[in-house]
Amino acid sequence: MTPIEPGLVELGERREVRIAGVRMAGRRRRPSGEKAPLQRELRTSGRFWLLGGLAMVALWVSLFAFPGTADWWTARDMSILEWFVDLRNDTLTSIADAVAMLGSSTFVRVLRIGTLVALVSVRRFRHFFAVLLAILLVQLAVDALQIFIGRPRPFVPIIGGWNGPAHPSDPVARVSVTLAAMAYTLVPKGNRRLLAFGVAGAVVASLVLARIYLGVDHPSDALVSAIFAFAVFTVLLRWFAPEGAFPVTWKPGVTAHLDVTGDRGTAIRRAVSEQLGLEVLEIEPFGQEGSGGSTPLRFKVAGDPDQFVFAKLYSQVHVRSDRWYKIGRTILYGSLEDEVHFASVRRLVEYEDYIQRLMRDAGVPSAAPLGIVEITPDREYLMVSEFLERSQELTKAEIDDAIIDQALALVRCMWDVGLAHRDIKPANVMLSDGRVVLIDVAFGTVRPSPWRQAVDLANMMLILALRTDAQRVYDRALLQFAPEDIAEAFAATRSVTMPSQSRSSLALLKKQRGIDVVQEFRRLAPDTEPISIQRWSPRRIRLAVGAATLGVFAIMLVIQEIRGGGLL
Amino acid sequence: MRQLAILVIIAAAVGGCANFGLGEASCAQATGGTSSATIMNIQAVPTAKYTPCLDELRLGWDSVEWFAEDGRAGIKILRSFDTFLTATVTESCDVTDAVAVESGYPDIERFEDVEIQATDITIVIVPSGRQPLEAALSSVDELAGIEIDDRPVVYVVDDDVEQSVSSRVELALSQHEYVWIVDELDAEEGTVQVRSNNSAATGHGLRPGEALELIEGVVPDVLYRGSWYFTFEGGCITYEFDTKGILAETVASDAEDAIGFFPAGELRREAADAGFFVGQP
Numbered sequence: 001m002t003p004i005e006p007g008l009v010e011l012g013e014r015r016e017v018r019i020a021g022v023r024m025a026g027r028r029r030r031p032s033g034e035k036a037p038l039q040r041e042l043r044t045s046g047r048f049w050l051l052g053g054l055a056m057v058a059l060w061v062s063l064f065a066f067p068g069t070a071d072w073w074t075a076r077d078m079s080i081l082e083w084f085v086d087l088r089n090d091t092l093t094s095i096a097d098a099v100a101m102l103g104s105s106t107f108v109r110v111l112r113i114g115t116l117v118a119l120v121s122v123r124r125f126r127h128f129f130a131v132l133l134a135i136l137l138v139q140l141a142v143d144a145l146q147i148f149i150g151r152p153r154p155f156v157p158i159i160g161g162w163n164g165p166a167h168p169s170d171p172v173a174r175v176s177v178t179l180a181a182m183a184y185t186l187v188p189k190g191n192r193r194l195l196a197f198g199v200a201g202a203v204v205a206s207l208v209l210a211r212i213y214l215g216v217d218h219p220s221d222a223l224v225s226a227i228f229a230f231a232v233f234t235v236l237l238r239w240f241a242p243e244g245a246f247p248v249t250w251k252p253g254v255t256a257h258l259d260v261t262g263d264r265g266t267a268i269r270r271a272v273s274e275q276l277g278l279e280v281l282e283i284e285p286f287g288q289e290g291s292g293g294s295t296p297l298r299f300k301v302a303g304d305p306d307q308f309v310f311a312k313l314y315s316q317v318h319v320r321s322d323r324w325y326k327i328g329r330t331i332l333y334g335s336l337e338d339e340v341h342f343a344s345v346r347r348l349v350e351y352e353d354y355i356q357r358l359m360r361d362a363g364v365p366s367a368a369p370l371g372i373v374e375i376t377p378d379r380e381y382l383m384v385s386e387f388l389e390r391s392q393e394l395t396k397a398e399i400d401d402a403i404i405d406q407a408l409a410l411v412r413c414m415w416d417v418g419l420a421h422r423d424i425k426p427a428n429v430m431l432s433d434g435r436v437v438l439i440d441v442a443f444g445t446v447r448p449s450p451w452r453q454a455v456d457l458a459n460m461m462l463i464l465a466l467r468t469d470a471q472r473v474y475d476r477a478l479l480q481f482a483p484e485d486i487a488e489a490f491a492a493t494r495s496v497t498m499p500s501q502s503r504s505s506l507a508l509l510k511k512q513r514g515i516d517v518v519q520e521f522r523r524l525a526p527d528t529e530p531i532s533i534q535r536w537s538p539r540r541i542r543l544a545v546g547a548a549t550l551g552v553f554a555i556m557l558v559i560q561e562i563r564g565g566g567l568l
Numbered sequence: 569m570r571q572l573a574i575l576v577i578i579a580a581a582v583g584g585c586a587n588f589g590l591g592e593a594s595c596a597q598a599t600g601g602t603s604s605a606t607i608m609n610i611q612a613v614p615t616a617k618y619t620p621c622l623d624e625l626r627l628g629w630d631s632v633e634w635f636a637e638d639g640r641a642g643i644k645i646l647r648s649f650d651t652f653l654t655a656t657v658t659e660s661c662d663v664t665d666a667v668a669v670e671s672g673y674p675d676i677e678r679f680e681d682v683e684i685q686a687t688d689i690t691i692v693i694v695p696s697g698r699q700p701l702e703a704a705l706s707s708v709d710e711l712a713g714i715e716i717d718d719r720p721v722v723y724v725v726d727d728d729v730e731q732s733v734s735s736r737v738e739l740a741l742s743q744h745e746y747v748w749i750v751d752e753l754d755a756e757e758g759t760v761q762v763r764s765n766n767s768a769a770t771g772h773g774l775r776p777g778e779a780l781e782l783i784e785g786v787v788p789d790v791l792y793r794g795s796w797y798f799t800f801e802g803g804c805i806t807y808e809f810d811t812k813g814i815l816a817e818t819v820a821s822d823a824e825d826a827i828g829f830f831p832a833g834e835l836r837r838e839a840a841d842a843g844f845f846v847g848q849p
Contacts, residue, residue: 153608
C-alpha cells in the first residue's frame with residue numbers, strides 16, 4: 001500500500017472556506033468503497049424478514065412450477081404429523097384445544113380493535129393505516145393462496161376445528177400479523193419491544209404446535225403463514241412508517257420529523273464534519289411545529305466563538321409526503337401551479353438549493369446556503385444554511401413603514417424576476433438585524449402562474465396587517481403595486497391559498513377584535529370579480545376518478561372482510 | 569419495468585405450470601385424481617358415506633362456491649351474486665317437518681319440505697246462471713293461449729249451481745289467487761268482476777283483456793323455497809332452495825340433474841390403502 005503523503009493528510013484542514021461568517025475547514029471526499037454515514041434502515045432484522053417473505057414467495061412459486069415439490073413437503077409434513085398423532089392423550093388434547101383458541105376470530109378481533117383504537121387515541125395515523133393495510137394484504141394473500149393451492153387438511157385423524165383449505169394457515173397468519181403489528185406499533189423500540197417480540201413469538205409458536213397436534217394444519221402450513229405474515233408487516237411498516245421517521249412513543253401528535261438521536265445523530269455529526277468541515281457540538285430540533293415537509297434542526301458548531309447553523313433534514317418520507325400532498329391538491333383544485341412531484345430526495349434538495357441561490361442572486365434576502373450533506377445516498381440529505389441569529393418572526397416584531405416597505409419590496413422583487421415563494425407565512429418572514437429575510441424557499445418556483453404571484457402578495461400583506469392594520473399596509477403597498485394588482489391578489493385569496501399559520505392568526509384576530517383583514521383589503525381595493533381556483537385538466541380527472549375508484553374498492557374490500565370476519 | 573417483468577415471470581410460472589389448486593367438488597373423477605375440494609368435503613364429515621358434488625352448471629346458474637369446515641361442507645350455487653341453492657353435507661339433519669319421497673337410491677332416504685308457487689296462473693270463473701256460463705265459456709275460448717308474463721293461464725269454470733256464488737268465490741279464493749264473477753249484466757255487456765286476495769286486483773265491469781292486465785300487475789313471482797333432505801349412513805345432504813322468478817321454474821329438475829353424490833366411502837378406502845386417513849372407511 002502506498003503511504004499517504006503526510007502533507008496531504010491536512011489538505012482539507014488547510015482548504016478553509018468562510019460563508020456568512022461560518023468557518024468551514026477539514027472537508028474530505030469519501031473514498032470509493034467507504035460506507036455512507038448512515039446505512040439504509042432495513043437492517044439485520046429487516047433483511048431477515050424480507051428474505052423470509054421472499055423465501056415464502058419462492059416456495060409458493062416452486063409449488064406451481066415444480067409439482068414434485070409439493071409431494072416432498074407433504075412427505076416431510078406427514079412424518080411430523082404422525083409423530084404428533086402418536087403423542088396424543090387427553091391432557092395434551094385439552095391443552096392443545098385451549099391454545100388453539102388463540103387463533104379464534106374473537107381473540108384476534110379483540111386484539112386488532114384494541115390496537116387500532118390505541119393508535120387512533122395517540123393520533124399515530126401512519127401506524128394505524130400500516131396496521132390496517134397489513135391485515136388486509138395478509139388476508140387477501142391468504143385467501144387467494146388457499147384457493148390457488150387448495151391444499152386439503154392433513155391426512156391424519158383431525159381432532160380440532162378448521163375451515164377451508166389448509167395452506168397457508170389462516171388462523172396462524174391472522175395471529176402473526178396482529179401480534180407483529182402490536183409489537184411494532186404499540187411498544188417503543190428497545191428492550192421492551194424485544195420482550196414483546198419474544199412474547200409474540202411464543203404465542204405464535206404455541207398456536208402452531210397446537211394446530212399441528214390437533215391435525216388441522218400441516219407443519220409447513222403453519223410455519224409458512226407465521227413467517228409470511230410477520231414479514232409482510234415488517235417490510236410494510238419499514239416502507240410506510242419507518243421507525244426513524246415515525247418512532248413509537250406514547251406522546252400524541254407525532255409528525256413526520258426524523259429522530260436525530262442514536263445512529264442518525266452520529267451519522268449527521270460525521271457527515272457534517274467530513275462534508276462541510278464543521279464540528280457539530282449539539283443538535284436540536286428547531287421550529288418543528290411550523291414544518292411538516294422536512295425535519296428542521298439547529299446545530300451548534302465549534303468555532304471561536306461557537307456558532308449556530310440551521311439545517312433541514314430530508315428523507316424519502318418527506319418526498320412521499322410531498323407527492324401525496326400534491327396529488328391531493330391536484331384532485332381538490334386542479335393544477336394550481338407546478339404540482340409535479342420530486343422523483344427522489346436528491347432532486348428535492350437540489351431544487352431547494354437552486355431556488356435558495358436563485359432568490360439570493362435576484363436580491364431576495366434569505367439565509368446563506370452552506371452546502372448539502374449526504375447522510376444516506378439518494379435517501380437522506382441535509383441542507384445546511386446560515387442561522388439567522390437575533391432574528392424573529394415579522395409578526396412578533398415591532399413594525400414601521402420602512403419594514404412594511406421592505407417586506408413588500410421582496411414580493412415586488414420576486415414579481416420582477418419571475419419567482420414565487422408559495423409559502424409566505426409568519427414563520428417564513430423573519431426580521432434579522434432590521435432586515436426582512438425570507439426563509440424556507442423549498443416551495444419556490446420559477447415563472448409561476450400570475451395567480452400564484454398574486455397570492456404571494458396577498459399573503460405578505462396579511463402578515464403585515466396582523467401587526468399593523470389593513471389601511472396602513474394598503475397605503476404602503478400602493479407605492480409598489482397598482483391598485484389592480486392588490487385587487488387581483490385578494491380576488492385570488494381563499495382559505496386554501498393561505499398557509500394554516502396565517503389562517504389561524506387571522507381567525508384569532510377576528511375573534512378577539514372583530515377585524516376581518518381579508519375583507520378590509522377587499523373593501524380598500526377596487527372591485528373585481530373573484531378568481532376561481534378550480535382548474536380542470538385531463539390529469540385531474542384521471543386522478544380523481546382513480547382515487548374514487550380506489551376508495552370504493554378499498555371500502556368494498558374492508559366491508560367484505562369485516563362481513564367475512566377476516567379483517568376485524 | 570423490472571418489477572413488471574418479475575410479476576410476468578411469476579404469473580407465467582403460476583399460470584402455465586399449475587397442475588393443482590382447489591379444483592371443483594365435481595362428481596367426475598379428474599384425470600389427476602380427486603379434487604382438493606372433494607377431499608376436504610370428505611374430511612369435513614368423516615362419517616358420511618356421500619358428499620355433494622356438481623356435474624355441471626345449468627342454464628341460469630352463474631357460479632358455484634365451495635365451502636368446507638369441520639362438521640359441514642358443500643356447494644353454493646349463485647346467480648347475480650346471490651345464493652339460491654346450497655347443498656350441504658352434515659353428520660345428521662332434522663327431517664321432522666319434511667315429507668318422505670322416493671329417492672331413487674337403495675341406500676338413501678329422501679324427504680322434502682318445500683313451498684311452491686307454481687308457474688301456472690289459475691283463474692276461477694264463477695258464473696251466476698246459464699247465460700253467464702255461456703258468456704264465461706265464450707271468454708275462455710277467446711283468451712285461450714294468452715299468457716301473463718310468459719306464464720300460462722289456466723281457466724277453471726265453477727258452475728256448481730247448487731252452491732251460492734259467494735260460497736263458490738270464497739272457496740276459490742281459499743285455493744287460488746284470482747276469481748272472475750260473471751252475472752247476468754256482465755253476460756250482456758261482455759264484462760267480468762275480478763276478485764282476489766290482493767286488494768289491488770279487484771274490480772268490476774272489466775273486459776276479459778282488462779281483467780288479465782289487472783292481474784298481470786300483481787301476479788306473484790314463481791317461487792321454489794324449502795329443503796330436500798337425503799339421509800344415508802353416517803350423514804345427511806341437505807339442499808336448501810330459495811328461488812323466485814324464472815329460476816324457480818326449473819330449479820328442482822336442474823338440481824336433480826346437476827347435483828350428485830360423490831361416494832366418499834370409496835375414496836376413504838382408497839386413501840387408507842395408500843396409508844392416508846380421511847375418515848373411517
